[in-house]
Amino acid sequence: MSDGGNGEDVVKVENLHKSFGDLEVLKGIDMEVDKGEVVVIFGRSGSGKSTLLRCVNFLEDPTSGTIEVSGLRLEGGHRTKGKREQVRQLRIKVGMVFQQFNLFPNMTVIGNVIEGPVTVKDIPEKDARSMGLDLLAKVGLSDKAEEYPIRLSGGQQQRVAIARALAMEPEVMLFDEPTSALDPELIGEVLTVMKSLATDLHMTMMVVTHEMGFAREVANRMMFFHEGIILEQGTPDEMINHTKYPETKKFFEAVI
Numbered sequence: 422m423s424d425g426g427n428g429e430d431v432v433k434v435e436n437l438h439k440s441f442g443d444l445e446v447l448k449g450i451d452m453e454v455d456k457g458e459v460v461v462i463f464g465r466s467g468s469g470k471s472t473l474l475r476c477v478n479f480l481e482d483p484t485s486g487t488i489e490v491s492g493l494r495l496e497g498g499h500r501t502k503g504k505r506e507q508v509r510q511l512r513i514k515v516g517m518v519f520q521q522f523n524l525f526p527n528m529t530v531i532g533n534v535i536e537g538p539v540t541v542k543d544i545p546e547k548d549a550r551s552m553g554l555d556l557l558a559k560v561g562l563s564d565k566a567e568e569y570p571i572r573l574s575g576g577q578q579q580r581v582a583i584a585r586a587l588a589m590e591p592e593v594m595l596f597d598e599p600t601s602a603l604d605p606e607l608i609g610e611v612l613t614v615m616k617s618l619a620t621d622l623h624m625t626m627m628v629v630t631h632e633m634g635f636a637r638e639v640a641n642r643m644m645f646f647h648e649g650i651i652l653e654q655g656t657p658d659e660m661i662n663h664t665k666y667p668e669t670k671k672f673f674e675a676v677i
């Protein structure tokens with residue numbers, strides 16, 4: 422479903438299935454994300470949210486179905502010639518931020534941010550550095566460029582992780598519970614940065630989160646995942662105030 426077809430799709434997922442052995446985790450997902458759209462995905466533990474994001478950038482190879490990211494279309498389930506290269510191309514278009522920040526501990530903050538552009542995109546280090554410093558300014562960490570990750574707070578590390586993903590100039594950013602490993606007082610600073618990506622940069626984003634305040638304020642669309650399908654989706658108002666399904670209602674009662 423797109424919001425009336427007035428935008429172009431950045432992400433298109435068609436009939437996506439993913440099984441691990443006998444366990445079918447994704448049972449036929451169809452979704453499109455328009456350019457500049459923010460989609461919040463939520464649902465119970467084990468419903469397949471992380472697996473969906475991991476399939477979008479082929480960290481998991483789908484069992485079947487197709488993933489398309491700004492025109493690059495990849496099919497799951499077949500090991501065709503040239504697929505490795507296609508997956509590499511796809512990953513350049515997709516930035517991902519995880520629950521655990523996954524920074525390189527032996528590199529400085531700026532080193533972390535420019536690693537991708539320098540090694541994957543062959544951008545000269547000097548240019549990458551200047552872009553990297555701009556990005557660190559955007560996430561409010563100009564003064565930490567030469568610091569090592571271990572000396573930063575969790576919220577600061579997560580903001581570095583966001584800057585690092587942005588440095589690749591992705592078409593879409595995937596966030597998998599980016600604040601759930603943070604102490605409560607650090608959650609706000611990360612959500613503020615994410616909000617600014619949406620409002621200032623008009624970044625296309627798929628965000629797995631249970632931060633309903635963020636969803637209400639920033640999401641164009643919310644999707645409720647249940648047992649490997651999208652059970653229900655709609656605007657934040659539709660989803661939060663007028664849910665149709667008892668499963669969604671029960672979920673809200675548990676998280677809010």
Ligand SMILES: Nc1ncnc2c1ncn2[C@@H]1O[C@H](COP(=O)(O)OP(=O)(O)OP(=O)(O)O)[C@@H](O)[C@H]1O
Pocket residue numbers: 441444446464465466467468469470471472473
């Ligand atoms: N690599 C794997 N091998 C086997 N089973 C897996 C693998 N990854 C995920 N699963 C299983 O797939 C199901 C969905 O997992 P997934 O991580 O996508 O759920 P989730 O909705 O992100 O849950 P959470 O809210 O806890 O993060 C779970 O039952 C999980 O145990």
Ligand SMILES: [Mg+2]
Pocket residue numbers: 470471472597
């Ligand atoms: Mg998960």
